[in-house]
Amino acid sequence: MDDFVCDKLTKWGLSEWIQTFQDHEVDKERLYCLEDRDIADLIPKVGPRSTFRKRLKLLKEQPNTTDPETSDSSVEVCPSTSKTNDKGKRKLDLPGESSQSPASKRPRDDIQGSYTEEEILSDVKDTMRCVLGKLPDKDDKFIKFLKKNINDLETEKSELVGVFGKTGAGKSSLINAVIGVEDLLPSGSIRACTSVMIKVEANMKNPKYEADIEFITKEEWKEELWTLINFAGDNEDQENDKDDQDSVETLSLLYGEEWKNKTPENLMDKKYYREIPEFLSSGRKTLTSDTAKKLSSALVKYTQSKSKKEGAKRYWPLVKCVTVRVPNNPLLQHVTLVDLPGNGDRNKSRDTMWKKVIGSCSTVWIVTDINRAASEKEPWEILKESCSQLGNGGQCWQIHFICTKSDRCEDSDDQSDDDVHAQILEQNEQAKIDVMAEFNKLKDVKKHFSEECFKVFTVSSKEFLRKKRLDPNETEIPKLQNVLQELNDDHSETFNYVSGAHRILSLMQGASSREGAHIKNDVCTGLEKKLSLELLKVNETMNATLTVFEGCLSGGVEQSKGEWEELLKSVIYPDVSDKVFQKILKCVVENDGIHKPKYGELINVNMKLASCLTDSIDEEFKKTFPNEGNSGPFNGVINAFSLGTEKKLKNKKYKNAKLQLTFLRTEEEKMKTKLNKIISERKKTIYSSLETTIEEEMKPCYDGAEIFQGIGSMNKMRETIEEHVRRSKDVMFDHAKDAMMKQLMDLMLDIPEKLESTMQKSIVLSLKTYGVSQSLPDVREELRKVDKHYNELIGTTVSPDDDATLRSDSPGQAAAVRP
Template sequence: MDDFVRNKLTEWDLQKWMDKFEDEEITEESFYELNDELIDKLIPKVGPGLKFKKRFKQLKEKQSANEETVNLSAKEQEDAPELDRVLPSTSGKGKRKFDLPDESSKLQPPAKRQRSSQPLEAIVLSDVKNIMKFVHARLHEKDKLSAFLKKKISDLETDKRELVGVFGKTGAGKSSLINAIIEEKNLLPSGSVSACTSVMIKVEANMQGSNYEADIEFITPEEWKDELWSSHQFLGDNEDCEMDVDNDYHDISEKFSALYGEEWKGKSSEDLMDGKYFREIPEFLQGRRKILSCESAKELSARCVKYTRSDSKQGNDKDVKKWYWPLVKCVTVRVPNNDFLQHVTLVDLPGNGDRNKSRDKMWKQIVENCSTVWIVTEINRVIAEKEAWEILESASSYIGNGGECRQILFICTKSDHIEDSDDHSAAQRRDLIVKRNMQVKDEVRKEFSRLHKIKKHFTVDHFKVFTVSSKEFLKKKRLNADETEIPKLQQFLQDLNDCHSETFNYVSGAYGILSLIQGANCRGVASKKHVCGELERTMSQQLTQVAKAMAEAYRTFERCLSKGVESSICSYGQKLKTFLYYRKKGSAFHWTLKRVVQSGGIYKQKKGKQININMMLASYLMDSIDEDFRKTFPNEVKCSAFNGVIETFSLNTDFLNKYHKDVELQLRFLKTEEEKIKAKLNKIIRTQKKDVYNSVTQKIKEIMEESYIKAAAFRGPGTLNNMRETIERHVHSNKNMFERAKNTMLEKLNALMQYILETLQKTMMESIELSLKTDNCSLPDFSTELSMVKENYDKLKNSAVVR
């Protein structure tokens, strides 16, 4: 299974079936040949199978549309009266006729065209992609080199998408902020005091049409039935308990009343699964997504509100009879013709995950994949309001060492609000706002510098503060930049959208592939054997340096984790006791502890910090490695893992090229392959390091699972003490959990290091052998295409110098 297949299964939320695709060796090429029978064998379960088939059909339709563009010039040539189809040649041999071995050769590379209204990158990328599709179609897998080249062309494709996670308490202005930044005033509902966004909302570009769309993904009926059952159990256990407004009873009541009104009271979970309650959303019971499509943002917002918002009796919402947000896993809103979202997805996120397991799993996946995080809060209470800072603290390990966040933007909303401003002139009011905003920025930066937990994962350089007024910006009152920094945030999104590096990587790779083809057609190159020997010696030396740097990092982690194990054994008892014997004011603590053990040691309170026994037990181990982990696996794109040793890996092809001009084309290909594999490995490392980092807490959770199950089973008098004693005894008798967690992390780290070395060696050795040790291959002449791609490559290179 290659990266294309892996990425598609991840994108479609079907990671569970990756092993099956891996076992069957499904590659991008064979992926497109799948039929219903083969899909059923790969994904035997009906629900996921139907989901795959739907997405697969959409993908093939999109591919067909792209191929129509590639075939356009060929079709025009077919319809022309001339029998001989001719391409211009830059090889010095004048014009040449196409060989026509089969139907694929009827494809013609696209003519050069002027599209001055589009960015240079878009024009170049479109042209070069069409050229490479033409080249791919003319190559045949009759020999090893041809098959290798076709795979390399397929591997050029990348889909850059940056995730921006937007956090903030209810009423902070997240929806208004997103609307303002993407300049869609009516997209996300906002402004209601009593209503709030209750589910994750992704906002991205509609690349397939001109309508505003909402893709609503539900939790499964089985999950909802389990939630109904567990909630009934909880309510039964607490019939005579005096309830606090902040406890679970209010949360359950709010959720059930939204969907069932008052009918849920006194009914069993089986009764509440009756189909009559879901007539308006048959997709829920069928395990399908619900798609809404509208011509305007305002219309879509009105139709979406019942799936995304908690109950509100204000405005148009008062007519809504049922609210379906308890059943919704995620809503993806797609906006047409929006430059800010071309390669960016904005995600409106709840602060600390979700009590529903599937929603919480999705929350973690999204948060871990965010390249940027925005923390949104009102400017007037930015320091006194603790919730924003608690959100940042609770998410720090998920977005830092356990994620790939490169920047945190702290955004203070409603910056146009200032007390007693009516007594001042417009100029005085503006001066007051500017002064206040500057003071707020200084206070926020000072507060950040005091948060030691966050600073383990991020430095001050990763932290920026903005003061914005969505209301004023949407009114198009062009305020001073210090009053509303919405334009700065828009520029931030434009920078994320900048596809120059992705375009350059594609064009550079295409240039290298065409260079290899042209080089392979040159017979009798005398220095191939000598250059091949030099490259292999250099590669061996470079791999030794990579292995040495990684071994040093391994020893560092081993040393740090050993200290963490000692600290954990010495101090875990006090931490555990402090939590287990905590007295919650105004409510019985045993109900809180009951929810903790029922949820695998993790409890997401309606308000306040998340309770996580597993993280608490792992804290000394994590503290021991956090600083070194951040240095070894930096999230910054410009920094490479293992102290930059992968980035410095080089076969020194530029030096060899000075003395061996007869293999210049092959060396050019090897240089582009070298850059591609380093970029690929850096992406893999950024993904896999999350698994390495989180393995400590995950191992402790696995070891603690037995005690949680036992503790959750207690009922009646003495339940609290029984739960406490069960957890304490289990931890005391499993003190080796810290050593086992340490070994798990080291094993995963070692596996990652071995994979890096093997992939680097295998990829470059294969490229060396096929470019310099392969003879007598019959490849088409692509000298014209090479010339066209080189011209585009030079354009991009020159534009990069200008930047």
């Protein structure tokens, strides 16, 4: 820590915290980068923290960043989310943009008052910590309910953005440019020929660049070694295909020439892992650096498949996932970028992680070179192979097809700058037209994603940084930055926290008052009747949905029974040589019907056999569980659910129940959000249940086929599989249908039950629990403060009636009326 920080803390009366700042290496530059979370970690006491926050804010606001108390020389200010307001609007400097560019600021119109979001959040958090501390330590249902709800306010949410694209497409440069950290991921090496998943997220704990490396288990690597050695073999008598070459290269990266004539057991000797002992012990390794460039250099051996240095080892085959954490980056506050392999991985744990992540992506970026954007096979294959896991089997609602290197222009040497500029813009526009035309040809993809979900961007990371031929906006990097910012805004920590605090304080203050007991009882009776009517609508809609799915699946079962042979032969009789396919089929049966080659299309016998069933419900499934739009699941019946609290709040007759109705209004929204999240997660399992059941039904034949070896083994494996399906077809497809119907029915029973129990409990707590002044602290002032912030966030002002309600609701003296 430098003298500047020490001097400031001393002058501000905070000298007792000097050692803490020193321990966390907060120097002059980093002082200006501190955000509310950092300050809370450094100064846990509310009083000193408030003083520090105010002083730091004044320091930042001074011309040339000088201290209001002194005339210290100016210091460079790091980008921060804690920007001062201009007429109530927060402006965010997006990383990598010039502050002079009109596109570099993204105004936020949701705050109409005199506080920034960060100030509001900090103030309300401090308020709720104080309220929590005031609650008595009693074995009381109501007190426990309040404590749990206050603690639950701290939950964090994050959006996943999946990034696909082959090496050389400019993916790493794109990520660097968008998040504004140029040296984070070296060009061409984010996943050069590997299956390593790379997550890029915010470091919320310290101002360091960190990388958490998670290895696969020793047992998994030993099993994978068998497959690699089997493919590598002795290539003299085998056809030299890409999988053979890839296996040889992979083994040579770790073992040099020593892998030859060795068994998997031999290659597990600890002498081969001296440089990475964590692989054999903890399974994790963490790298930390002050700069992105240093961290990137240290990561090379875990993410890159080739080295300039002869004989240098590469450990990516042992890596399951790398999580890179970037400090002080507002675009990553509620967003994680995930670089994903195209079709999963042959390693089971990596593949399981891949499926989980891809099913959780709300947005997908498919990155390819603009030169052949519409005709390049690989990006479209990625989209076709993963569309079902992203769409009906996931929660993705927008796909961005990103054409990189859009600044290139052929034959530009003899042209003027204006001509080159015009030509670049024309080629980029044509690329968008060609890509959209190609997308519209993909009928299977469009079962899951409408044209509105698919957008095309033409970007140049290089041009965005050097600004020679194109305006920054024409590089379209700012558009992608806005995409990330909008995802952050969708999960506004401030609004979620403040609205939750407002709900809890309204309940507490209402429970402290005994006024209008008869009105509250009348309101309670009316809401309970309304709840019954709303639940009836939910049940009717869900029963109708079940009937539709029953019909769709029945048709899919009959089609599957008639077409199973054709479907099966398309997978186990491909147009490749027998020598090549014998090894592939061996891997298929050993991996329960699935083989993920390093190159080429995914082979999945179970998926193919289930295809008629999935085709039969795809359209209805998308309507029932939409990822896009605002209607919500089950034809919008959950989102439409309402107890009518909004209407009652406007009726002066229910003035004495205003606080309770306010609680119920926000509790209702919270409940619907929670249910939609539950449905979003459960629908993934429901959709995949068809393939999962087929895999379970097929497992006996895979186990039986696995024993065959040597001459004629391929035909024996084929015969075993075919005979099993022939004997099982009359029950296997019905079992898959029944499994999906059961899961649908379970969900449709759970949702109304959760809705009823939660809202019934909330009605009773808010309207039949009152007059508890002996148990609850008086929170009138806290509620008035939070109410003001809440109305600032939603763009309204506190009405005189509301303010009068808060002033008049003094704690009553009667004992609590318990449900």
